[in-house]
Amino acid sequence: MGLFINSQRIRFRPGLWADIPAMFSLDARLFPPHSSYDLEVFHSLMLEEAVSFIVAHAADELAGYMILRIGPEREASALTIDVDPAYQNHGIGARLMALSERLARLKKMKAMVLQVSSQNHRAMRFYEKLGYTRVRFLRGYYGGEEDGWEMKKDLVSYTQPRILEKESTAALP
Numbered sequence: 001m002g003l004f005i006n007s008q009r010i011r012f013r014p015g016l017w018a019d020i021p022a023m024f025s026l027d028a029r030l031f032p033p034h035s036s037y038d039l040e041v042f043h044s045l046m047l048e049e050a051v052s053f054i055v056a057h058a059a060d061e062l063a064g065y066m067i068l069r070i071g072p073e074r075e076a077s078a079l080t081i082d083v084d085p086a087y088q089n090h091g092i093g094a095r096l097m098a099l100s101e102r103l104a105r106l107k108k109m110k111a112m113v114l115q116v117s118s119q120n121h122r123a124m125r126f127y128e129k130l131g132y133t134r135v136r137f138l139r140g141y142y143g144g145e146e147d148g149w150e151m152k153k154d155l156v157s158y159t160q161p162r163i164l165e166k167e168s169t170a171a172l173p
């Protein structure tokens, strides 16, 4: 079954160059300047072969997106995930993570790693619910202004909840 929010269907698809302005402005709304991405960062990530963007779309607007990098070695990185506050708490974030993990598994990755601010308790709880654990404390990681945590999930042994696994498969190329 698809995901509907306020009777709008949420569609998941690969991110495109045309999505950059909306992704950039959502990131700037959600994060302070020392931890949000510059426009140039979006451009250079779009050009990287190992990087994938996954977008969640509601009618004609961006509801959320995530960026992941495959490798090096057998680890994928979740570089960022943003869900528009108007669409949060409806399962979009969990589905974006599930899609990324599925893509990483297809590319033979054994784990997914990510960095999160130690002050972002909501995001840490969100990741912990999805099976991520804290593996390393990163002092001053965000421009020397905020500490961070590296979190990690073993993609080989972790079993995805069935509902997410089913929808993830449907949305992949």
Ligand SMILES: CC(C)(COP(=O)(O)OP(=O)(O)OC[C@H]1O[C@@H](n2cnc3c(N)ncnc32)[C@H](O)[C@@H]1OP(=O)(O)O)[C@@H](O)C(=O)NCCC(=O)NCCS
Binding pocket: 030, 080, 081, 082, 083, 084, 087, 088, 089, 090, 091, 092, 093, 094, 095, 115, 116, 117, 120, 122, 123, 125, 126, 129
């Ligand atoms: C962290 C973030 C990506 C989560 O996205 P989200 O779409 O709100 O996530 P989900 O809806 O999948 O899950 C969030 C909560 O909604 C609940 N939820 C999931 N599906 C739901 C549904 N259908 N109806 C109601 N609640 C639901 C989850 O149980 C979860 O509960 P919790 O807050 O107790 O953990 C989002 O809050 C965000 O963009 N935050 C700002 C940017 C940020 O911090 N990014 C992380 C950087 S490291």
